[in-house]
Amino acid sequence: MSGHLRAGSATRRRFLMTVASATATTALGTIALPAFSRSSQRPVITHGVQSGDVSTDSGMVWARADRPARMLIEASTSDSFKDVCHASFVDALPETDFTAKALLENLPAGQDIFYRLHFQDLLSGQAISEPAVGQLRTAPADRRSISFVWSGDTAGQGWGIDPARGGMRTYATMLRNRPDFFVHCGDSIYADCTIPAQQKLPNGETWRNIVTEEKSTVATTLAGYRGNYKYNLLDANLREFNAKVPIFAQWDNHEVMEDWWPGETFDRRGYDIKNTLLLAALGSRAFHEFMPLRFTPSEPGRVYRKISYGPLLDLFMLDMRSYRGPNKAPHEIQYGPDAYLLGPAQLAWFKRELKRSTAIWKVIASDTPLGTIAASSPNVGTTAGRGVEIAELLAFMQHAGIRNTVWITADLHYTAAHFFDPNKAIFQDFEPFWEFVSGPIHAGTWTPCALDRTFGPSVVFQSAPSREQGDNLAPCFGLQFFGHMAIDGVTATLTVRLKDVADRVLWSTSIEPKFDQTAHRRS
Ligand SMILES: [Fe+2]
Numbered sequence: 444m445s446g447h448l449r450a451g452s453a454t455r456r457r458f459l460m461t462v463a464s465a466t467a468t469t470a471l472g473t474i475a476l477p478a479f480s481r482s483s484q485r486p487v488i489t490h491g492v493q494s495g496d497v498s499t500d501s502g503m504v505w506a507r508a509d510r511p512a513r514m515l516i517e518a519s520t521s522d523s524f525k526d527v528c529h530a531s532f533v534d535a536l537p538e539t540d541f542t543a544k545a546l547l548e549n550l551p552a553g554q555d556i557f558y559r560l561h562f563q564d565l566l567s568g569q570a571i572s573e574p575a576v577g578q579l580r581t582a583p584a585d586r587r588s589i590s591f592v593w594s595g596d597t598a599g600q601g602w603g604i605d606p607a608r609g610g611m612r613t614y615a616t617m618l619r620n621r622p623d624f625f626v627h628c629g630d631s632i633y634a635d636c637t638i639p640a641q642q643k644l645p646n647g648e649t650w651r652n653i654v655t656e657e658k659s660t661v662a663t664t665l666a667g668y669r670g671n672y673k674y675n676l677l678d679a680n681l682r683e684f685n686a687k688v689p690i691f692a693q694w695d696n697h698e699v700m701e702d703w704w705p706g707e708t709f710d711r712r713g714y715d716i717k718n719t720l721l722l723a724a725l726g727s728r729a730f731h732e733f734m735p736l737r738f739t740p741s742e743p744g745r746v747y748r749k750i751s752y753g754p755l756l757d758l759f760m761l762d763m764r765s766y767r768g769p770n771k772a773p774h775e776i777q778y779g780p781d782a783y784l785l786g787p788a789q790l791a792w793f794k795r796e797l798k799r800s801t802a803i804w805k806v807i808a809s810d811t812p813l814g815t816i817a818a819s820s821p822n823v824g825t826t827a828g829r830g831v832e833i834a835e836l837l838a839f840m841q842h843a844g845i846r847n848t849v850w851i852t853a854d855l856h857y858t859a860a861h862f863f864d865p866n867k868a869i870f871q872d873f874e875p876f877w878e879f880v881s882g883p884i885h886a887g888t889w890t891p892c893a894l895d896r897t898f899g900p901s902v903v904f905q906s907a908p909s910r911e912q913g914d915n916l917a918p919c920f921g922l923q924f925f926g927h928m929a930i931d932g933v934t935a936t937l938t939v940r941l942k943d944v945a946d947r948v949l950w951s952t953s954i955e956p957k958f959d960q961t962a963h964r965r966s
Contacts (some may be wrong), residue, residue: 474690486562486571490673491682492577494689495735497624498751499582501553502689503735505544505558506575506909508535514543518550522557536563540669542732553583577686580623583753588932592617593808594925595628595853597675599886602918603638603652611885613923613944614680618687620927621799625688625759628853628882629695629810631734632671634662636724644917653677661713663722668729693735693760694746695810695854699726705769712783747789749796755930757802759793761785763811773828782941784816784829797845803956805848806928812852813878814861814894826870830897837873837898847956849937851926853882856889857907858924858941860950861900868899879939881926886909887915888922904941904950921945
């Protein structure tokens with residue numbers, strides 16, 4: 444359950460009294476000492492705090508307790524919490540593994556917001572946790588310079604937290620960039636990869652992981668899926684990043700299982716479940732419990748959504764996993780269930796929202812790179828399989844005059860800039876566009892893969908292991924990547940930088956927006 448308390452209301456006064464009756468640590472007023480002050484009796488915030496899905500006037504916050512507890516939430520525009528602009532609560536119960544998340548509302552636009560969370564023990568009503576403080580920045584309502592980072596692929600291929608090697612260092616590097624927000628393009632966990640105590644490195648050294656019971660087997664239960672998120676949150680870099688930067692979380696395949704599709708039956712080692720529907724339900728539940736996504740009442744498991752980030756940027760978060768058709772050779776040239784990628788409902792939503800968008804830039808976050816979605820039929824000149832839907836989408840964008848679209852993704856486990864050009868493509872009814880690939884954050888790095896040529900991609904830049912270094916290169920060899928995007932408030936120029944764990948700019952480009960006044964009338 445949750446409650447939102449308006450400042451000045453009788454309910455809010457009760458909230459303040461609830462906090463005040465048990466702790467001396469909040470800044471909400473004159474406060475009595477807690478009835479239980481011994482630390483062993485106080486609830487504990489187990490995995491730091493997170494925020495996400497910020498808009499111009501709101502944002503989600505998240506934390507987890509160690510017992511049934513009420514999360515008491517305050518927000519303010521100053522870190523002194525002198526003027527509290529939001530107060531609410533949500534109860535963390537075993538049904539959500541004691542995770543709690545709530546929407547901060549009525550926030551000012553384009554502001555740094557500080558939030559402070561306490562957990563109140565629901566059994567005693569008296570014991571209250573130490574506070575945890577986080578911050579987020581709301582989206583601007585006016586035209587000002589903005590920047591964000593994106594990446595994907597966290598703790599894959601058995602590369603977990605090795606404290607002697609600094610843990611998941613890319614999160615610390617991303618934090619140094621002080622982005623307005625972070626887009627996680629998916630593979631936020633690797634539910635189908637275990638984390639062993641150690642792995643041998645090609646240079647003779649040993650990688651030593653922190654280990655947990657849940658990460659000693661592949662996830663097939665809700666506890667197992669939850670354990671994957673809890674493992675990542677053991678990393679101090681990640682927790683510090685979460686406390687300071689709001690996340691827009693997307694999912695790819697490893698939040699459930701390698702390359703799954705809905706309804707697939709399978710027989711894999713380590714799995715007593717043989718159908719992906721149950722695994723996907725469990726994985727989805729844990730994803731929504733542990734990631735600070737907003738809740739969509741009409742479809743509680745929905746991941747796809749649009750983020751309006753002021754006049755310069757609309758961000759489209761796609762879900763190419765939950766509605767896709769079977770994995771099979773792309774023979775189908777008609778659009779039907781076998782060719783689904785986004786699926787008809789999401790595709791219709793996406794077209795509608797693209798057309799409605801008034802933001803100058805439309806950044807499309809995709810869990811799967813377009814150049815790796817098998818798309819060609821043997822008959823030259825036609826698209827097939829999942830390419831049918833992409834072709835329809837790109838043609839729609841062309842005919843409806845949707846300009847200034849850029850695609851971002853992770854998934855390949857190396858970084859690249861791909862330029863899609865109709866003059867080099869089999870399917871040609873689209874405007875040229877960029878796709879920028881960055882990742883992994885903390886996983887094995889792979890040698891480059893071949894791109895499907897249906898939509899005419901060129902590899903303008905890539906950084907990946909050499910053939911000698913081979914696949915699944917450990918994170919300690921420096922080939923961990925994230926991307927940085929900045930939009931200038933005056934010129935609206937979009938600057939893209941592909942960066943590595945050492946914060947080096949490996950490649951960058953600046954793109955001027957197009958303003959085509961006649962284009963919208965053609966639709
Ligand atoms: Fe991945």
